Amino acid sequence: MEEFTSEFVDKIALTCIGVYANIPKIGKPAAEEWNVLSCIVQLDTVTQNYEVVSLGTGSKCIGATKMSPEGIKLNDSHAEVFARRGFMLYIYKNIEKAMMSMSPRETIFIKENGQFRLRDNIEFVFYSSQMPCGDASIIPKSNDSDYGNILTSRKREAEGNNDEIESKILKNDIDDIHRTGAKCLPHNEQDPKGPGAKYHLLGQVRTKPGLGDRTLSVSCSDKIARWIHVGIQGALLDMLLTEPIYIKHFIFGGGVPYSKESLIRAFLNRNGKQQITVPVTPHIYQTTAIFHHIKSEQRPRPAPGSVLLVKFG
Numbered sequence: 420m421e422e423f424t425s426e427f428v429d430k431i432a433l434t435c436i437g438v439y440a441n442i443p444k445i446g447k448p449a450a451e452e453w454n455v456l457s458c459i460v461q462l463d464t465v466t467q468n469y470e471v472v473s474l475g476t477g478s479k480c481i482g483a484t485k486m487s488p489e490g491i492k493l494n495d496s497h498a499e500v501f502a503r504r505g506f507m508l509y510i511y512k513n514i515e516k517a518m519m520s521m522s523p524r525e526t527i528f529i530k531e532n533g534q535f536r537l538r539d540n541i542e543f544v545f546y547s548s549q550m551p552c553g554d555a556s557i558i559p560k561s562n563d564s565d566y567g568n569i570l571t572s573r574k575r576e577a578e579g580n581n582d583e584i585e586s587k588i589l590k591n592d593i594d595d596i597h598r599t600g601a602k603c604l605p606h607n608e609q610d611p612k613g614p615g616a617k618y619h620l621l622g623q624v625r626t627k628p629g630l631g632d633r634t635l636s637v638s639c640s641d642k643i644a645r646w647i648h649v650g651i652q653g654a655l656l657d658m659l660l661t662e663p664i665y666i667k668h669f670i671f672g673g674g675v676p677y678s679k680e681s682l683i684r685a686f687l688n689r690n691g692k693q694q695i696t697v698p699v700t701p702h703i704y705q706t707t708a709i710f711h712h713i714k715s716e717q718r719p720r721p722a723p724g725s726v727l728l729v730k731f732g
C-alpha cells in the first residue's frame with residue numbers, strides 16, 4: 420500500500436470537487452450557506468485509474484426527541500456518514516453483479532465459497548472537505564506543527580503528577596483551540612470548559628451536536644475510528660464478505676483547520692497512549708484543493724440539505 424504523492428492527493432480531491440460541481444443544484448447550499456463534502460473513491464492500483472463511487476454532503480443530525488420510532492427518518496446526515504451509506508449500496512450492487520458475472524469489468528468482487536472477496540487491485544480512498552467533527556476537530560489555533568511535541572510534553576507531565584484531567588487537556592502554552600460542538604458521552608467525564616486550550620478533554624467519544632436537544636449519534640471522528648478498526652462495511656455486509664473493507668487513504672480538505680496529529684489521536688491512539696494495532700494503518704493527507712462551499716464569512720450558515728450520489732452503472 421503505497422503512499423500517494425501530493426500531486427496525486429490533489430488530483431483525487433479535485434476530481435471529488437469536480438463531480439460535486441457537475442451535479443444539479445437541488446440539495447446544494449444557498450449563497451450564504453456552507454456544507455461538507457465527503458467521497459469514497461475507488462482506485463485500481465494496477466492502472467492507477469480511479470473514480471468517485473459514492474458522494475455525500477450534509478452537516479445535520481436530528482436530536483434524540485426527533486427520532487422516528489418507526490425508523491423512517493435518517494438520524495445522522497453528516498457528509499461522512501452519507502458517503503458511507505452510498506458506499507454500502509455500491510458494495511451491495513457489486514455483490515449482486517458478482518452473483519451473475521465474474522468479469523472484472525462488471526464487479527470488484529470474486530465469489531469464493533459462497534462469500535465475496537475484493538479483487539487485489541482495488542483500494543478505497545476517503546476524501547472529506549474538512550476535519551471530521553468530534554475529537555479530530557480539537558486542534559490548537561497556533562503552532563500546529565508543534566502539536567506532536569505538545570502532546571509528548573503533556574504526557575510526560577501526566578506521568579509525573581498522575582493528574583488525569585490535566586493529562587487529557589492541552590497545555591495552556593497554546594493560546595486557543597478550534598473547538599467541536601460534539602459533547603462527551605453523558606455517563607463519561609465532561610469537558611472542563613476552561614479558557615482557551617483548557618476547554619476540551621482529548622480522546623473522548625462524543626455525540627454530535629443537534630438542533631436543541633442532544634443526539635444519539637456519535638461524532639464522525641468516532642465513526643471513522645470504528646471503520647479503521649473493524650472495517651467500513653458494517654455487520655450485515657460483513658457476513659457476505661471474506662474480509663472487512665478497510666479505507667487505505669484518507670484525504671482532508673484544504674483551506675480549513677487541519678492537524679495530522681489530532682487525526683492520528685482520534686483515529687488510532689485516543690488519549691495519547693500507545694497506538695492500538697489496526698489491521699491496515701491508513702495514510703492520512705491534506706490536499707491543497709479547497710472545496711468552494713466550506714464555511715467562510717460569505718457562507719456563515721450550515722446548509723439544511725444533503726446530497727447523495729452513488730455509482731450503480
Ligand SMILES: [Zn+2]
Pocket residue numbers: 497498499551552638639640
Ligand atoms: Zn460529523
